[in-house]
Amino acid sequence: NVKQSCFLLFLAMFSTFLFHYFISRTDVVSVTPWLAPIVWEGTFNPTLLDAVYYKKNISIAATVFAVGKYVMFLRNFLETLDQHFFAGFRVHVYVFTDQPKEVPKVKMAAGRELIVQPVPSSNRWQEISARRMEIIQKLIEEKIQNKVDYIFCLDVDSKFHDRWGTESLGGLVAVIHPGYYKNDRSKFPYERRTSSRAYVAPDEGDFYYCGGAFGGLIPEVLQLAKTCRKNFEDDAKEGIEAAWQEESHLNRYMWINKPSKVLSPEYLWQDFKQREAEIRTIRFSGVVKNYNDIRPN
Numbered sequence: 374n375v376k377q378s379c380f381l382l383f384l385a386m387f388s389t390f391l392f393h394y395f396i397s398r399t400d401v402v403s404v405t406p407w408l409a410p411i412v413w414e415g416t417f418n419p420t421l422l423d424a425v426y427y428k429k430n431i432s433i434a435a436t437v438f439a440v441g442k443y444v445m446f447l448r449n450f451l452e453t454l455d456q457h458f459f460a461g462f463r464v465h466v467y468v469f470t471d472q473p474k475e476v477p478k479v480k481m482a483a484g485r486e487l488i489v490q491p492v493p494s495s496n497r498w499q500e501i502s503a504r505r506m507e508i509i510q511k512l513i514e515e516k517i518q519n520k521v522d523y524i525f526c527l528d529v530d531s532k533f534h535d536r537w538g539t540e541s542l543g544g545l546v547a548v549i550h551p552g553y554y555k556n557d558r559s560k561f562p563y564e565r566r567t568s569s570r571a572y573v574a575p576d577e578g579d580f581y582y583c584g585g586a587f588g589g590l591i592p593e594v595l596q597l598a599k600t601c602r603k604n605f606e607d608d609a610k611e612g613i614e615a616a617w618q619e620e621s622h623l624n625r626y627m628w629i630n631k632p633s634k635v636l637s638p639e640y641l642w643q644d645f646k647q648r649e650a651e652i653r654t655i656r657f658s659g660v661v662k663n664y665n666d667i668r669p670n
């Protein structure tokens with residue numbers, strides 16, 4: 374009868390809505406043209422993914438730099454990392470700092486460790502950001518190559534709010550910058566001088582990616598760090614510093630070497646930005662900071 378048909382129709386529509394809302398996403402692009410997943414809340418099953426990776430007994434390294442006044446961000450970063458970053462997995466957190474004594478003694482969950490590595494201070498903030506690639510390269514080559522499976526390199530002036538886990542794993546992983554994901558690529562702040570090795574032409578580029586979070590399998594990140602470091606240093610020899618330092622070189626690298634997994638801006642939001650409808654959760658975000666107070670110059 375009519376009542377029954379209407380009810381069945383309603384049921385079918387409602388379950389389609391539920392499926393689309395909770396399991397798949399139709400409001401955002403969730404695959405790149407080179408068929409890499411773009412990870413958004415609602416595009417993956419965390420329980421299933423965790424079960425797959427538990428069996429592989431993986432371990433993950435995270436690197437973070439806290440030079441000069443940036444040590445003030447460490448406590449919040451480390452405490453929230455322990456709660457949300459690969460919870461239940463083996464994690465090695467490497468803190469690079471010029472003030473090892475100031476690193477807060479945050480107690481990590483079982484199977485997770487905090488390793489403090491001294492680095493020199495610097496008078497130029499650009500140099501601190503730029504030297505990260507060299508230090509990441511050395512860390513991989515000298516310490517973790519045969520010990521760890523994946524690595525993520527993260528900005529310290531940030532904190533975790535929600536799960537960042539196995540859904541983010543891939544060969545080469547980049548995060549879409551929250552400031553530019555709605556812009557046309559001609560508007561991305563790539564390095565536009567042809568004299569720089571970070572140059573990207575106006576009709577090139579896929580996404581604008583963050584310098585504040587990237588990662589992947591150890592050999593892939595080693596290759597990225599080596600290339601970006603060399604290009605940065607070769608530019609410097611010619612007196613060129615790319616517009617956004619290593620972020621510009623990273624963007625050039627990702628244009629040539631497409632990431633095998635792309636993380637949505639849920640994986641690096643900015644606290645000063647109003648949350649948009651498609652951002653169903655914020656997993657990690659940059660805190661509001663006053664550059665004049667915290668940078669050396």
Ligand code: UD2
Pocket residue numbers: 437438439440441442443498499501502527528529530582583584585586617618619620641659667668669
């Ligand atoms: C953007 C990028 C950042 C980097 C930079 C380029 C994001 C969210 N941020 O951020 O990753 O590519 O542009 O220059 O993608 N640091 C210190 N001490 C200092 C200065 C910097 O330890 O005095 C470290 C610290 O880990 C910090 C990171 O370098 O998180 C990036 O520096 P920033 O926060 O000043 O760069 P920002 O926010 O302009």
